Amino acid sequence: ALIHWKSGLQKAVMWQEHVLARQSNKMGAFEASMRMPAASARLSRADYLSRRSEAPMHNSDRQRTAYHQGWLQKKAIGRSRSTLIRTWRARYFVLLDRELRWYESAEVDKATGNSHIKGHQKGKLPITAETAIEHDAQLSSRSCSFTITSKGTSLHLQAKDVAQRNAWIAALGSRTGGRRPVNADAEAAIGGREPAISLTTLDMETSEHIEEGDAEDGSSAEEDD
Structure with a gap:
């Protein structure tokens, strides 16, 4: 037991x-x-x-088509204590349906061709039927330069070559509702043809930091960064 x-x-x-x-x-x-x-x-x-x-511009549920994009030199206008300052700065531009935006920096993936916005949005300009595109006579020494004027604001830009400038003018012209540029140089860039449209898209959540020094009269009190 x-x-x-x-x-x-x-x-x-x-x-x-x-x-x-x-x-x-x-x-x-x-x-x-x-x-x-x-x-x-x-x-x-x-x-x-x-x-x-580092989001690709096409990787978002809330996107808009970018009709043209690339690097351009943008003339910044600001004031020091005694003189008017004009400098050229590289900006990455993206043309949407009715708006031109520019960014501090971007990187292109060589394998896919997708653009990645690296910096903050620095500014934007509305593109309407009244937007004027012209070659700036004051910048004649820069043969690849052109000016966009919209709603009282002028944006002075320079491409790396004539072909790039003409491509931008053609793309901008297609977004102004078919309105022709105001001078012969710009009109010749379009040549009556619709430009090829890129299907790359833009993430609309990119934060905005609007750049100083966009006004033609240099009324900005700060130098463009």
Whole structure:
């Protein structure tokens, strides 16, 4: 009888240890599952911020077609204490349906051709049927320069070559509702043909920091950065 009692006691102890081990395993799994969402959330947020900072312009649910884009030199106008300052700065321009935007920097993926906005939006100019596109006589030494005037604001730009300038003028002309540029140089750039339209798109959530020094009269109190 004593032997049977000891055997039963050993079995009871072993069963209790088995039950406790299972409960411990379940509790460990439960705690791990409770911790995993927080870790995932941190990873997801970091992933999101990383992708947001270098998001391809076509990778968004809220997008608009960019009809033309590329690097141009933009003339910035500002004032120092005694003189009017004019400098040229490289900006990445994107032409939307009714708006021209420019950014501090961008990078093009050579494998896919997609553009990644790297810097903040520096400014924008509305493109309407009244927008004028012309070669700036005051900048004649820069043969690849042109001026866009819209709603009282003039934007002085320079392309790297005549072909690039003509492509921009043609694309801008197509967005003004068919209105011709105001001079022969710009009109020759269009030549009565519709330009090819790029299907690259723009993420509309890009933050905006409007650039100083866009007005033709140099009324900005700060030098363009």
